[in-house]
Amino acid sequence: MSALLWGLLASSSLIVGALIVMARPLPQRLVALVMAFGAGVLISAVAYDLVEDAFDESNGWVLLTGLTAGALTFYVGDLLIDRLGGADRKRSTGVQAGGAGAAIAFGTVLDGIPESVVLGTTLVAGSGVSVAMLAAVFLSNLPEAMSATAGLLKSGTSRRTILLLWIGTTAVAGVASWAGWYFVGDAGGGTVALVQAFAAGALLTMLTDTMVPEAYDFGGPSTGLVTVLGFSVAFGLSTLA
Template sequence: MLEAAFWGGVGGAALLLGAAAGIWLPVSTRVIGLVMGFGTGVLFSAVAFELTEEAFSRSGTLAVVLGLLGGALTFFLGDWFLDNRGGHRRKNPEGMHPDAGPLALVLGALLDGIPESAAIGISLVGGSGIGIAVLVAVFISNVPEALSASSGMRADGISIGRIFGLWGAVTAASTVAAALGFAVLGDADPVVVATTQSFAAGAILTMLSDTMVPEAVKYAGRWVGLVTVVGFGSAFLLSALA
């Protein structure tokens, strides 16, 4: 459990790195869009080969289908709730909706990050060691996410201390999510583990399609397709060689 918490914290710490870059580095919105596209490709690969394929190997088709649908629906409903409060612009480097409050930022970051962190903890189930591809995917995707959102928060006039406080809280939640992902499923039935893996995969896929890809394309245009493939291919090679 402590190992899962540690690796969850490592993945979540990328949020702090991205926040620092978004606040202090003169990064253009085009570059942010390209980095988001690369991170999207990396996560797509992790979802396909480290979560969905592994879940299918554990328990077959039914658990995968139910988990994917459950994760997608859960994220969809949570995201719909936040959209109505201005949270749909939480990854926008130019700032959020003027009516969006801190609660939308916090809940949005948690909604995006917890399934990824839980996936890190789940990858340790079975005693095979940390899923390197999952960890790298989460770390790489967290950097542009926090970079973009932090740029937007600064544009909205939110203080640096408050921004880092937000990402610090999300990093702590990510650590807990990874630990729980391992602790709850460590001795669970393979069907339960497979369904949970698929649930995380469904939530992550929905998040990518709903929030990451649109923002990336908006700011980097057609080049996003190419860098997404590069990200996917890089993560696939890492998974295959791990």
């Protein structure tokens, strides 16, 4: 139950981000810079809460295997979703009007599963959820939802449909967090490390495919600075945890 609730809490920022945009549409550049911040947060989480931990718990071969498998799995899944019409699911420009609603929904769920599964695995040791990972998931989901919601609104998607999309995604993320705890709970350190490396590979692929291009296209020269700021904030949380 704890894993489920933590997963729901971390992903609840998807709904928060959507509500913010619905209440008051934000400038496209601001949304892009918030997304750059979220990308920096996730990069830090991948580096220090996934890759480093996976390496400490196993060895380089397990790490490389997991990274490769995670990257290829996300790449193939994302490629299929792109061909079905979900390629622009996180764009803030409204180009979602040319895509398929189901593909956009599946793509959004695909993006959130790896981080939620890892969040659940942090409870395996019995020492409580990783504060750094929880913060990383929450802070990175916020700009994702803001950007995608802005684009969906411009494409003519109803507010009810958008809210249902994020509520459904949040629910799936909660279940994914529970699954991460349940299926890895009795496994050894090597299995946990493999799961962490797999998620790291998937998240890095997702970042460069969906979040970073959107942030760079509309954030301007400040994008790099804001990304580093997000990285630094997440790193600070990791050192305090």
